[in-house]
Amino acid sequence: MFQVLGHRVYRHLFMAQVIALIGTGLTTVALALLAHELAAGQAGVVLGTALAIKMVAYVIIAPLVGAYAARLPRRALLISLDLIRGTVVCALPFVSRIEHIYLLIFLLNACSAGFTPVFQATIPDILKKEADYTQALSLSRLAYDLENLLSPVVAAALLTLLSFNVLFVLNALAFVGSAALVASVALPAACLKADAPTVWKRITYGLRVYLQTPRLRGLLALSLAVSAAGAMQIVNTVVYVRSSLGLGERDVAIAFAAAGAGSMLVALLLPKILGRVTIRATMLVGGGLLTLGLYLGLLTPAYLELLGLWAMLGAGAALILTPSGHLLKQSCLAEERPALFAAQFSLSHACWLVTYPLAGWLGATIGVAYTFAVLGSVALLACVAAVITWPSHDPERTQPAASSLRP
Structure with missing residues (x-):
């Protein structure tokens, strides 16, 4: 599974994915605690609504962005979306009203809905061999599982010393690191057929x-x-x-x-x-x-x-x-x-x-x-x-x- 990391371009993109996932996991914990602080007994309602807004962005925006993204330069698009996500996350510690959470969550996940299909469509263009691509899919799944396991553990350790608002800042830095890794490699241009449906x-x-x-x-x-x-x-x-x-x-x-x-x-x-x-x-x-x-x-x-x-x-x-x-x-x-x-x-x-x-x-x-x-x-x-x-x-x-x- 790990042999595919010998490919430099994929290795940088995979590291960008892992860093962004860990940062996002920290925000998941911090967002739950922020909802509890602002809404107390209604924290479940606030968090459920915020996550529903996230799903709206995924369901509606991701397919549309995935369809049009082939017309845009991949590297510039991925870097821009990472930096926008970092900026939005930085604003979350200053939220004082619940409706502000909803707005920022929508903006954050609209960018993620654009980032994900472009990122996924880039990998098979980098890894031409079917075996390499299969290994990349396995690594991607492992990265998601590691995020589910490690991010809360890291968050628990940090919360013994720091306020949960620091987790938002760390996520912003993770997005900046992801953007830097994407910027460090050249990505192949997307193929756009003239008769595309x-x-x-x-x-x-x-x-x-x-x-x-x-x-x-x-x-x-x-x-x-x-x-x-x-x-x-x-x-x-x-x-x-x-x-x-x-x-x-x-x-x-x-x-x-x-x-x-x-x-x-x-x-x-x-x-x-x-x-x-x-x-x-x-x-x-x-x-x-x-x-x-x-x-x-x-x-x-x-x-x-x-x-x-x-x-x-x-x-x-x-x-x-x-x-x-x-x-x-x-x-x-x-x-x-x-x-x-x-x-x-x-x-x-x-x-x-x-x-x-x-x-x-x-x-x-x-x-x-x-x-x-x-x-x-x-x-x-x-x-x-x-x-x-x-x-x-x-x-x-x-x-x-x-x-x-x-x-």
């Missing part, structure tokens, strides 16, 4: 192929289960730890890290698991873990039990998310992958757009314990839908009928 045709084509492929309908259902569990963990951790258990800021950060630890463990074991168990079975087990973990929250766990619960949710999510790229590759031809990956990006984040505000509103209205039950029921229904829509005798490759949707 319109943005609307690109988006709708990917969605149509996705929704007409049984295994991907199953993946979408399981993505809803992931978002139900993830929204509960991200939105209500600060509410449960600070308000229900009466613990401190460090305990909030450690609770976030527990989910990352569960995800990391699965990421390390999954290559051996997939050699013996089908992807469908693996992902359905992940959905079962998410459902069980959410229902166990009805027992109002103590802090150590909560850490185990969050680790279970992280493991369940990783069992679904990590193999999902294999399903997308199986379901299309090579030239169709960008459209299908874009469809997965938009549809999966649309699930989060629903569950983020739901977790925040339910937590403030009916209490955290009952919110566990409601979101557990969402995950259960999603798993049932996946079992029904995804046939157990799934062919390894997509059927030629999907090609009838090509423009």
